[in-house]
Amino acid sequence: MTQQDRQRIAAGLTDGLSYAEIARRLDRPTSTITREITRNGGPAGYRPQQAHQATIQRARRGTPAPPRADTPPDGLAEEELLERAIRAGMPTITARVHHDLMLSEDGRRTAAELTHRLKVSPASVSVAVNYLLQQGFVRRERDPQRRRDIYVIDDDAWYHAIMISERQTLESARAAMAAAENYGLDSPVGQRLAKTAAYLERVSLDIMESADRWRPLLR
Incomplete structure (x- = not known):
């Protein structure tokens, strides 16, 4: 390289x-x-x-890279969590914000704290937390005394993220079925779209049912 x-x-x-x-x-x-x-x-x-x-x-x-001096042994697993989130497609700064919240003692940070800790711009933090809010990974609380927002990742974060994702998939399934009907359910395109819609709907409903069933594990 x-x-x-x-x-x-x-x-x-x-x-x-x-x-x-x-x-x-x-x-x-x-x-x-x-x-x-x-x-x-x-x-x-x-x-x-x-x-x-x-x-x-x-x-x-002819020797391998030495371990980072500032990374404790148990920090290697934490880095792996971050890297896997990035490899899965989450934007780098968004993944870092999510990672920092997830590993904080009480799961709470202000935008200013995230900016300072991650050494990124306030605008980058704003974009990252808005994405995480939309996907259900974090929620926003208001500090009435200091008039600032606090971003929180709680025990139900993954449940909410899964449910939001599957609801979006259900919307895609409904759109596919509507398109199938427009093409005609007897046409090759209509049949293909109808099969896709049925598959997406069934899988999404199964995942949502499973998320509800296993939600107590998060508490």
């Missing part, structure tokens, strides 16, 4: 691109980009010049 590639990786991280999108732009496997970022400071600490020099030194020594 060239130094220019590493500069493009750093630019992608700054822009909040996912690992998959950075990999696509560099025409490289996502696993290569993930490994490059992970072994050179993670998404928050990646520096292209330092990464390039570290790679040259490792090649000369």
Whole structure:
């Protein structure tokens, strides 16, 4: 990997691109980009010049990358959670905000705290929390004394996120069925769309039923 590639990786991280999108732009496997970022400071600490020099030194020594000095042993699992969220398609800064909330002691942060802790702009935090609010991963509370919003991730966060996602899928199923009827249920296109609608509806309802059944595990 060239130094220019590493500069493009750093630019992608700054822009909040996912690992998959950075990999696509560099025409490289996502696993290569993930490994490059992970072994050179993670998404928050990646520096292209330092990464390039570290790679040259490792090649000369013929030894694997040393562990980060600021990462405790149990922090490796925490980094894996963050990286998996990014690989799944969540924007980098959004994933970092979600990760920071999830690992906070009481699951609560203000926008100012997130900005300070993650060293990103208030605008980036605003975009990230709005996405998380829409997807049900966090909720907003108002601090009446200090007139500020507090973002909270509680025990039901994954339940709400799953239900929102499946309701959106149900809407897609209904749209597919409406399109099938427009084409005619006896036509090849209509039959294909009707099968798709039936499949999406059944799977979504099953997932929602399962989410309700196992919700007590979150409490």
